[in-house]
Amino acid sequence: MSKYTEQQTEFKDADLLVASLTAMGFTPQLHATAQQLTGYQGDKRADVAEIIIPRSQVGFASNDIGFKRNASGAYGAIISAFDSSTYDATWMKKLKATYCETGVMRQAKRAGLTFTGKKTVNGKQQLQFVKA
Amino acid sequence: MAKIVTVEIDTDGNFSVDLTGFNGKGCSDVIKAFEGLGTATKTVTKPEFNSVKTNVVRQ
Numbered sequence: 275m276s277k278y279t280e281q282q283t284e285f286k287d288a289d290l291l292v293a294s295l296t297a298m299g300f301t302p303q304l305h306a307t308a309q310q311l312t313g314y315q316g317d318k319r320a321d322v323a324e325i326i327i328p329r330s331q332v333g334f335a336s337n338d339i340g341f342k343r344n345a346s347g348a349y350g351a352i353i354s355a356f357d358s359s360t361y362d363a364t365w366m367k368k369l370k371a372t373y374c375e376t377g378v379m380r381q382a383k384r385a386g387l388t389f390t391g392k393k394t395v396n397g398k399q400q401l402q403f404v405k406a
Numbered sequence: 407m408a409k410i411v412t413v414e415i416d417t418d419g420n421f422s423v424d425l426t427g428f429n430g431k432g433c434s435d436v437i438k439a440f441e442g443l444g445t446a447t448k449t450v451t452k453p454e455f456n457s458v459k460t461n462v463v464r465q
Contacts, residue, residue, distance in 0.1 A: 276452040277433050280422045281444035370419020377443040378413050378421065385439035387411055398416050405409040405428075405436065 283374045285349040290380070291325060291341060294373040300327050311338035311352065321352045332357055375399065411436060420444070426452070 285291045295302045308322035314335045323340025340352040387403035407427040415421045
């Protein structure tokens with residue numbers, strides 16, 4: 275048989291999320307237990323997260339950006355109101371696409387698939403693989 | 407027939423996986439490899455191998 279499936283990307287894999295943020299130019303911190311985020315004045319915030327982009331990488335007078343593991347096991351972003359003008363929905367979509375592509379390549383390799391090419395079709399990235 | 411897997415990533419960062427040329431269990435194994443990346447919202451068994459067509463929609 276052959277199958278077609280549609281998936282809504284979720285940040286479920288910490289290592290993959292870290293790799294995706296790294297690919298986007300950040301050096302995120304990964305903590306085993308959630309740590310407090312730091313505000314633009316060096317103040318410790320009430321928000322905690324396991325994956326943190328330090329404020330020095332976020333921007334001038336910015337706050338830490340965090341990704342906190344929720345009850346479902348997926349990581350949700352914690353972005354301050356000030357920083358959300360830059361790290362907006364468009365940025366999140368780019369992060370999701372990066373996470374998705376990085377994850378697809380990794381999982382395809384694990385499944386024994388051979389990458390044969392990538393192209394853009396109607397604004398969407400198409401990755402093609404073959405299985406021996 | 408060649409076993410081809412096409413993954414399409416849309417502008418929202420969501421994706422679809424399209425398998426052609428697979429038989430039996432191998433099909434599900436490949437789908438399973440990508441499941442950890444998100445939540446399935448639609449799964450269709452394609453009819454070209456005379457299989458019963460099913461639609462599974464999960465939140």
